[in-house]
Amino acid sequence: MGKYLGMEVSFAAAEAVKLCNVDVVAAYPITPQTHIVERLSQFVADGELDAEFVPVESEHSALSLCVGSQAAGARSFTCTSSQGLALMSEIVYIVPALRLPIVMILANRSLSGPLSIWNDHSDVMSVRDCGWIQLFVENGQEVFDHVIIAYKIAENHNVLLPVMINMDGFILSHMFEPIKLMEQEDVDAYLPPYQPKFVLHPDKPVTMGAYAMPALFTEAKKAQEEALLASYPHILQAWKSWEKVSGRSYHPVETFCSEDAETLFITMGSLGETAGEAVRVLRGQGKKVGLLKLRLWRPFPFHDFYKAIGNAQRLIVLDRAVSYGGPGGPVAGEIRSALYNMENRPQVINFVAGLGGREVSVESFLEMFISSIEGKASGYQLFGVRG
Amino acid sequence: MRNINAYVVKTLSSREYIAPGHRACAGCGEVLAMRQVQKALGRNVIVASATGCMEIVSSPFPFSSWEVPWIHVAFENAAAVAGGIEAALKVLQRKGKIEGKKIFVAAMAGDGGTADIGLQALSGALERGHNFLFICYDNEAYMNTGVQRSSSTPFGASTMTSPVGSAQIGQLTWKKNMMAIAAAHGIPYLATASPSYPMDLSEKVAKAAKTEGPAYVHVLSVCPSGWGIPSDATVKFGRLAVETGFFPLYEIEEGKYRITVDVEELLPLEMYLKPQGRFRHLKPELIEQISRRVRAEWRELNRKAEEQKEIEERE
Numbered sequence: 001m002g003k004y005l006g007m008e009v010s011f012a013a014a015e016a017v018k019l020c021n022v023d024v025v026a027a028y029p030i031t032p033q034t035h036i037v038e039r040l041s042q043f044v045a046d047g048e049l050d051a052e053f054v055p056v057e058s059e060h061s062a063l064s065l066c067v068g069s070q071a072a073g074a075r076s077f078t079c080t081s082s083q084g085l086a087l088m089s090e091i092v093y094i095v096p097a098l099r100l101p102i103v104m105i106l107a108n109r110s111l112s113g114p115l116s117i118w119n120d121h122s123d124v125m126s127v128r129d130c131g132w133i134q135l136f137v138e139n140g141q142e143v144f145d146h147v148i149i150a151y152k153i154a155e156n157h158n159v160l161l162p163v164m165i166n167m168d169g170f171i172l173s174h175m176f177e178p179i180k181l182m183e184q185e186d187v188d189a190y191l192p193p194y195q196p197k198f199v200l201h202p203d204k205p206v207t208m209g210a211y212a213m214p215a216l217f218t219e220a221k222k223a224q225e226e227a228l229l230a231s232y233p234h235i236l237q238a239w240k241s242w243e244k245v246s247g248r249s250y251h252p253v254e255t256f257c258s259e260d261a262e263t264l265f266i267t268m269g270s271l272g273e274t275a276g277e278a279v280r281v282l283r284g285q286g287k288k289v290g291l292l293k294l295r296l297w298r299p300f301p302f303h304d305f306y307k308a309i310g311n312a313q314r315l316i317v318l319d320r321a322v323s324y325g326g327p328g329g330p331v332a333g334e335i336r337s338a339l340y341n342m343e344n345r346p347q348v349i350n351f352v353a354g355l356g357g358r359e360v361s362v363e364s365f366l367e368m369f370i371s372s373i374e375g376k377a378s379g380y381q382l383f384g385v386r387g
Numbered sequence: 388m389r390n391i392n393a394y395v396v397k398t399l400s401s402r403e404y405i406a407p408g409h410r411a412c413a414g415c416g417e418v419l420a421m422r423q424v425q426k427a428l429g430r431n432v433i434v435a436s437a438t439g440c441m442e443i444v445s446s447p448f449p450f451s452s453w454e455v456p457w458i459h460v461a462f463e464n465a466a467a468v469a470g471g472i473e474a475a476l477k478v479l480q481r482k483g484k485i486e487g488k489k490i491f492v493a494a495m496a497g498d499g500g501t502a503d504i505g506l507q508a509l510s511g512a513l514e515r516g517h518n519f520l521f522i523c524y525d526n527e528a529y530m531n532t533g534v535q536r537s538s539s540t541p542f543g544a545s546t547m548t549s550p551v552g553s554a555q556i557g558q559l560t561w562k563k564n565m566m567a568i569a570a571a572h573g574i575p576y577l578a579t580a581s582p583s584y585p586m587d588l589s590e591k592v593a594k595a596a597k598t599e600g601p602a603y604v605h606v607l608s609v610c611p612s613g614w615g616i617p618s619d620a621t622v623k624f625g626r627l628a629v630e631t632g633f634f635p636l637y638e639i640e641e642g643k644y645r646i647t648v649d650v651e652e653l654l655p656l657e658m659y660l661k662p663q664g665r666f667r668h669l670k671p672e673l674i675e676q677i678s679r680r681v682r683a684e685w686r687e688l689n690r691k692a693e694e695q696k697e698i699e700e701r702e
Contacts, residue, residue: 023475023478023479023482023484024471024474024475024478026471026474050478050481050482051478052474052475052477052478054470054471054474054515055515056467056470056511056515057507057508057510057511057514058507058508058511060463060464060467060508061464061466061467061470061507061508061511061512064460064461064464064467064468064471064508065467065468065470065471065474066471067458067460067468067471068435068458068460068467068468068469068470068471068472068473068474068475069471069472069474069475070471070475071458071468071471071472071475072433072471072472072475072476072479073475073479073484073485074471074474074475074478074479076471076475090461091460091461091464094460094461098460193484200433200456200457200458200472201433201456201485201490202430202431202432202433202455202456202490204456205453205454205455205456205457206456206457207446207451207453207456207457207458208457208458208459209436209446209458209459209460210446210447210448210449210450210451210459211442211443211446211447211448211459212448213447213448216448216449220448
């Protein structure tokens, strides 16, 4: 078992990629993703990681190159943020259709404009329906763990889908945290070498990326959705086996003080830690408040979600992206729709907060709670906006 | 003809790597070129294809014309995908995960996927020095979407987005010089080729594939549907393009220019332009203007090749 080391979370992510013994890394620099790829490129330069590090000329080519390398049988990695994701989004949608188990870290950052290098979730929400398995992590240890877990899930022959790990830009990527690294042999035991099911090789020619006429397109999409839905038990299994190796357990929906809660905060990513502090404060005041953290965003864990909300009467849903002219933030929209068929569904109050790096503090959560209780907040509002 | 060897096709491999039954138009010069290219590459190759005519005609799921491993991802990224395949083969062979036999990596794209939307990915891949071959099948417009102009469409050509009208003579810009752009990356091997000269094409593709580092082959792909010529005239127009100096066949090896199909005296350009529907509207003075430019470029190419000969003789 490894030991705790203080390090920047981006470096921890790079350590995990190294421990996965990836074959190809292709990336284009964009803040706040840069420290991950800088570190990986140093590992390659120092001979610590035997991989091809390909410094491509754009994010579009970063993911395209990973498609080529993964299709040729190489375990491939890329990471990006914001505009980089927007630029590569064309290819983002193609990867799951090709059933290629690429792993990508998205250091979440606002989409321009106005240009902002800071953190929110507008980038990932722009590719919500891209067909990748999408995970959110809350701290550095979770980033480290999930790189390894992501390959385990993705490469499972019953899954063969790409995995996107969402980690908040700066708030996580540039934070120094104590990280418990793993020994190489433990990772090797958990994550066997990549065995592609179909591979580009002259000994057994295959055609990848054939196009579909209307007579077959719908069936292709059905097959793709079924594959994503069918990944769910394998995701659980990957977490379960990781617990055996590391002692750390993960679930599609993480809960905190939720059992008897009347009001539940729902967060994704690093806000979970702050919200947890707020819940502690409120519990200290005798308020029946709890917290749900959505870790698995796609496939959406409906069952776990219903179980986790229990008998709560009020859900305070945090969104970190605006759906202009829509019914609220994208997360709240999904949650409302998930609740629609419930007989005694809880009230949903939606705060869009933490846009473009705006701080969301423990006090912010307390404020949201009070305005929700007092009936001042309802439906959808931008939290803390001036003017 | 001057270079009789250019027409001796019996020495080409009889093995086919593009299966019959593909959906190309009658007389398609591009699929003819692709067939010859694949013969020259043989079976130990992995091909990354851009979106375009050749992708569409060869891969309607659940059918495939490809007898070699082939992948299509998107329009503009064939060079990046090929770069990934090359990186994978390199690292997997180095790590002993796959056996070390030589496998060529080829990217293929039309003129749009090369000179327009694919230029950035191509430039990146050439600059990074991937060991691969990029083949541009140039039919001089966006034929797959119904004949719209590209930067590779010749001056004066009429297309659906560079139409002839009372105030316009067709395409108003000169064909982008992809050979010069690719050569500016300092890559070890480049060539132009035409399926009307199969041996020349075949030798160049084989040489390009064996080159260590990036190689670029630009193939003129006569398009009867888009150019407005009879479908049985494909090979003839491919030859006329060369014999009029409109599309010279040459190579650049380690910076050295060599004309591979010499033309002692260029045929009049009208012979190439006039019978084509896309140039039919051109008045004699415009043909003369184009002809002057074609001849100037031909002289410049000959000068570069001559210079090379002189250097070699001196050495």
